[in-house]
Amino acid sequence: MAANSIKPFSAEETQRILHHLQQPAVFMNMTCGWPVLHWTAEHLSTCIGDKLIRFRLGRKDGLNTPLFETQCSYVEAKLVHFLSWTRGQTGADVGPFSEFPYSEYWAYADYKYIAILFQDQPSMFEEVMWSNFGFEGRNGRESTLWIGTEGANTPCHLDSYGCNLVLQVQGRKRWHLFPPEDTSKLYPTRIPYEESSVFSQVDVLHPDLRRFPDFHRARVHTVTLHPGQVLYVPRHWWHYVESVDPITVSVNSWIELDVDDVARVSEAVTKAVVCAIKRAPSDDNSDNWLNPTEEGVASHNENMQYVNLAVGACAQRQKDLCHSKRTWDPRDTRPAKRDSSGQIRKNSDPVRESVPFRVPFGPHLIPVRCQQDSPEMREATPKDLEFKSSRNSTGTSQEDCTVSSEAAHRTEAAPAVRLHQGKQECGPGLAQCRACDCADETSESSSEDYEESAHALITTNDLLACLVHPDIITRVTELLLERHTGSHRTTASS
Structure with missing residues (x-):
């Protein structure tokens, strides 16, 4: 299909949509003809050749605590080594991956700047066409590449300065998103420290509600992103991302506002x-x-x-x-427009901007909504809730929804919220959200727990967490x- 195939939204329309979007949303059918869709791990291995890439590795068995990047193992290997490792090969064929059994570890080549990775092949920059989204001149040069195995993930965090456009190229990734208003329920931390990110102390898939009792009120929005789809993540939305297929490839464009x-x-x-x-x-x-x-x-x-x-x-x-207040014209009520660099544009068209704008949600733009699970859904079995739809559908509508539930072990008294339980997962590009069940998990606190915490030693990190608490920093x-x-x-x- 030609790169200039008709898209559901023009570049100008898409830019206006992004300007008004206040929640995550998935763009459908906007990347038809983009050459980057051929960037499978196998194709990239041919393009990159013997160049070494740094991979982050973590154990697949979770500990109910976030696995921060400071706690991971790292190797530098060729992409061909990575591919051999994912196929179960061993020895020299997998290079430094030989020390990490594939059955026990996931691997992630994350945050790889395309401008550096392909500095000797600048023509590849043009294969990422963010100009279709209204960002004139933006391409792969301003993007990062992410290649991972099933289970590879990024800890739950928010980006301090910008928003994200994420194109899924190969495999599927599941995104768990939380609105900025729920920040206190995510228990933010600045350790590990990164200027542009704030991390959550909660393992959002297996939270410890005795340590983080307010998390049960956090509103999680979950969407599984399929190849060819683009997810928009607004500024300050928390997100935890996990790969759900054997190999995933995605391209991320972080836009500083x-x-x-x-x-x-x-x-x-x-x-x-x-x-x-x-x-x-x-x-x-x-x-x-x-x-x-x-x-x-x-x-x-x-x-x-x-x-x-x-x-x-x-x-x-x-x-x-x-x-400026002394020279401000009170009749000028037009919303600010931003250019591809995030800066406010001047001389907006007063006629067009004076018309109320409604985000055109529909088959080509799917909102990642938040809706509470109904009692019926919580009681249903996985088989009752599974409706298959074609993964390769190019005209997916909101009715083509694949709903799945992993709410097994109904006889257990769940001591913690499991986001996989009662999950409603939509088909290609369609999203769901469940408000974490407000059960009686927090009622099990005992006087022994209180006495133990009352005598706990205050550490440097405890002191630091209080000093950089958002309320304190604001004051x-x-x-x-x-x-x-x-x-x-x-x-x-x-």
Whole structure:
């Protein structure tokens, strides 16, 4: 099929849709003819040749705690070694993977910048056509490649600055997403530290509700992404991603939006506090706290320079806003438009923007909705809820829904929420959500538990978690801006 095949939405229409989308959604039939759809692991192995790629490995048996990237094993291997390993081969054919039995480990080549991976083959950049989504000039150069085995996953986290467009190329990935409003229920942590990400302390598939009791009220949206489909993940939506097929390949374009100046101050303060405390030598401060995706540790002087620059820029922006209020036209109620770099566009068309816009959900744009499980669904068996539909359907509609339930072991008194139980999974590109069951899991707390926690030793990480709590950082940001500007209290929102 030709690369210029008719798409359900034009580039301009898609850009407008993205501007108004407030929830995750799956775009259907937007990538017909994209050459990148031929990027299977086998094809990429031919293109990459003997170049070494860093793989992250983790054990398949979970421990009911997130497996952060700082706790994984790593190998550098050829892609042909990876493929041989997935086929059950051993010895020299699998290179460094020989130390990791395939039956016990998953592997993930994640965050691979296409611009670096194919720097000697720049023509491959053009095979990723994000311009169809209204991002003029954006292609594989601004994207990352992800290649994994079944079970490969990224810990649940939110991206601080941007939104994501994710194209599934080979195999399927299941996405578990939570709205920004549920952040406190995800128990955020800054250890391991990564400036652009905040991690959850909860294993969202097998949560420990005795440690994280509020998680049972978190609203999870789940969608299984199939080849050719594109998932849009809005800014600050939490997500946990797992590969569900033997080999998966996906391409991710992370789009940095115009970041609030107050948020930059908050991030600068967080970085200065985390680095200062974690670099201080102590008996309990020897953990591997810096995420592998973070580039080095800045000195305290550098971090304080960053704080001062962020505070200065924020104060100047507030000053400019005060000035603009005196010249602002109250009749101009048009929403801001952003270009491909995320910056606000000027000179919007007042006629077009004055018309109310409704996101055109339908067979070509599927919302990832949140809806509570009904009692009937919770009581049904997996066989009762399974309806097959073609994986290769190009015109999938909302009625082509494959619903599955893994709510086995009904005789157990479930001590923790299992997101696989009572799951409603839609067919290609269709999504579901279940609000975690609010059962009586938290009622089992005993006085012994309280006494044990009351006498627990406070560690450096415990202290740090309190210091960089979002509420604390917000208040510190307010105080810094007050001190810098000499003005009354500023309301900070990050």
